[in-house]
Amino acid sequence: MVGTRQGPLAGLRVIEFAGIGPGPHAAMLLANLGAEVLRIQRPGGNGFPNPVVDSGLSPVTLDIRTDEAREQCLELAELADVVLEGNRPGVMERLGLGPDQAMARNPRLIYGRMTGWGQFGPLAQAAGHDINYIALTGALAAIGREGETAQPPLNLVGDFGGGSLYLAFGIVTALWEREKTGEGQVIDAAIVDGVASLMSFFAGLAPGGIVSLERSKNMLGGAAPFYRCYRCADGKEIAIGALEPKFYAELLERTGADDSLKSGQLDQRNWEERSKQFVSLFATKTRDEWCDILEGTDACFAPVLTLDESVKHPHMKERNVYIERDGCYHAAPAPRFSRTPGAVAPAPSGEALISHWRNGQGGSKN
Numbered sequence: 001m002v003g004t005r006q007g008p009l010a011g012l013r014v015i016e017f018a019g020i021g022p023g024p025h026a027a028m029l030l031a032n033l034g035a036e037v038l039r040i041q042r043p044g045g046n047g048f049p050n051p052v053v054d055s056g057l058s059p060v061t062l063d064i065r066t067d068e069a070r071e072q073c074l075e076l077a078e079l080a081d082v083v084l085e086g087n088r089p090g091v092m093e094r095l096g097l098g099p100d101q102a103m104a105r106n107p108r109l110i111y112g113r114m115t116g117w118g119q120f121g122p123l124a125q126a127a128g129h130d131i132n133y134i135a136l137t138g139a140l141a142a143i144g145r146e147g148e149t150a151q152p153p154l155n156l157v158g159d160f161g162g163g164s165l166y167l168a169f170g171i172v173t174a175l176w177e178r179e180k181t182g183e184g185q186v187i188d189a190a191i192v193d194g195v196a197s198l199m200s201f202f203a204g205l206a207p208g209g210i211v212s213l214e215r216s217k218n219m220l221g222g223a224a225p226f227y228r229c230y231r232c233a234d235g236k237e238i239a240i241g242a243l244e245p246k247f248y249a250e251l252l253e254r255t256g257a258d259d260s261l262k263s264g265q266l267d268q269r270n271w272e273e274r275s276k277q278f279v280s281l282f283a284t285k286t287r288d289e290w291c292d293i294l295e296g297t298d299a300c301f302a303p304v305l306t307l308d309e310s311v312k313h314p315h316m317k318e319r320n321v322y323i324e325r326d327g328c329y330h331a332a333p334a335p336r337f338s339r340t341p342g343a344v345a346p347a348p349s350g351e352a353l354i355s356h357w358r359n360g361q362g363g364s365k366n
Contacts, residue, residue, distance in 0.1 A: 002356040005056075007034025007333065007342035012081050012175075013357060014038065015073075016057065017064075017097075018046045019086035021130075021155070022163030022191070023114045024053050027084055029168045031056030032333035033342040038080075038353050040064065040073060052328050060350025070096050077102040077109060079357040082171055086114040089124050099186045109184040110174045114167050116158075118190030130158035130191070137162075137195040138213070142202070146216040146223070162194025217268055219243070225275040226251065226265065229304055236287035237304035238294075240278075251299040257281055 009030055016027040018041035031037045039057040042064070062069040074097070077083055083102055085092055092098040099111040116133045117123040123136075131152045134140045139158075144151040167189035174185055205211045212218050222228040226242045242248040248265050251257070261277060264270050282290065287303050294301035305313060311322045311329055322329045323344050333342030347353070 002036075002348045002352050005031070005034045005036060005343070005345060006340070007032065008337055008340040009342075010034035010340070012036065013079060014082040014084065015040060015076055015080045017083070017085040017087070017092075018042070018059075019114070020046060020048045021086070021159045022167065023084055023086035024050065024057070025160055025164035026112070026114065026167040026171075027057055028053045028055075029164065030082075030171070031347065032344055033337075034340070035082075036353060036356075037347070038076065038350055038357075040076075040350075051326065052330050055325070055328075055330065056345060056347050058347040058350045058353040060354065064095055064097060073097055074102060074105050076354065076357070078106045080106070080109065081175070082110045082112060084112045084114065084167070089113075089115065089119045103184055103186075107184055108178060108182060110171055110178065110187065111184065112167050112171050112187040112189060114163060114189050116163075116191045118192060119188045130155035133162070133191040134158040134195050137192055137199060139195050139199055142213040142215065142218060142221055144215055144221075146214075157198070158191045158195055162196075162198055163189065163191040166194035166197070219266075223268075223271060225271055225278050228275070230278055230282035232285060232287040232290060233283055234286040234288075238282060238287055238290050239302045239304050241300040241302075243300070247298050247300045250297060251294075251301070254293055254297060254299055255281060 012030065012035040014027065014030055014035045014037045016023065016037055016039045018024070018039050024039075027037045027039070037057045039054070039059045040062050041059055043061055062072060064070055064073060083099075085097075093100070099109075099113075102111060103109050113119060115124075116128045116130075117126060131140065134152070134157050135150075140150045140152065143153060167187065170187040170189055174187060178184060202211060202213055206213055211220060213221075215221060216223055218224075219227055226240060226248050229237050229239050231237055240251065242251040245265060249262070252261055258277065261274055285293075290301070291303055295303070303309075307329065310316055311324075316322060319332075321332055323332055324330075325344070330344045333344065348356075
């Protein structure tokens with residue numbers, strides 16, 4: 001039913017000009033925490049339907065190349081709190097739907113712009129994808145094994161880590177500022193900016209030698225024998241993360257590892273040989289056998305699960321991390337709130353939501 005979404009953002013009105021990747025994901029994050037999200041999509045859709053990401057969005061098809069549709073979008077912007085768009089810089093301006101045009105009609109509007117390279121800079125008009133953005137920030141160079149090419153970590157680090165999460169963070173920050181000034185503003189959410197922010201941990205520790213971004217020495221990148229994955233007797237894998245000495249000691253004790261592994265944990269000269277010893281050790285039992293020995297202990301252990309396996313894991317089940325609906329697994333809204341929890345809920349049609357807004361029902365503007 002229209003206007004019955006729950007969560008801390010209940011009543012927030014958002015317009016998303018349909019895109020791909022981080023834009024829709026940011027819209028999903030807001031919708032799962034209660035926002036009413038109207039998705040304006042081109043005739044024929046955006047070519048990447050996603051039943052999980054799109055489920056909480058209310059779609060309406062408009063050809064924004066026409067004067068009539070553009071005027072309708074501007075009228076809707078008058079009723080909205082937030083606009084999201086993910087086009088190259090200048091596209092929305094040429095369509096007559098840029099921030100200046102929209103905010104002239106609604107000065108309280110938060111106008112979120114999601115791009116890879118940002119709204120300005122030498123690369124601003126160039127095409128790109130997640131792998132390109134994280135390559136430029138120094139993140140991709142640190143991921144992979146020595147002597148091999150860098151390995152893109154799906155599109156989690158760029159599109160979603162440095163993209164949609166920073167866009168959503170920017171939106172709620174701008175909304176907070178609006179409470180004090182009554183004025184909206186434009187958010188330039190660039191993936192390169194977000195990933196650079198994510199790299200702050202390494203930028204702060206690498207100069208002092210506490211961590212290294214060289215693949216052969218990167219303790220957090222798989223070079224250390226106590227922080228990497230191993231294959232088991234059944235071909236399945238486990239993840240070991242025993243960084244601290246006390247956790248490393250527990251790992252050795254519970255696995256029955258050779259006494260030669262006890263000293264010199266952080267001596268990088270030992271890492272290659274010790275990794276080989278752990279390879280042999282963990283290959284002696286199946287993944288489930290290692291789970292029986294190590295899971296839930298301070299050895300910092302977890303099985304490497306597929307998505308289907310993760311859904312069935314007892315910890316994930318008890319927390320209801322995944323919600324199955326219409327044959328798809330939806331992640332529970334995150335983070336969790338004590339008084340105003342979000343919910344994965346189907347959205348009304350775009351037409352119904354527009355009618356709801358025009359009738360002045362609900363919304364943070366009232």
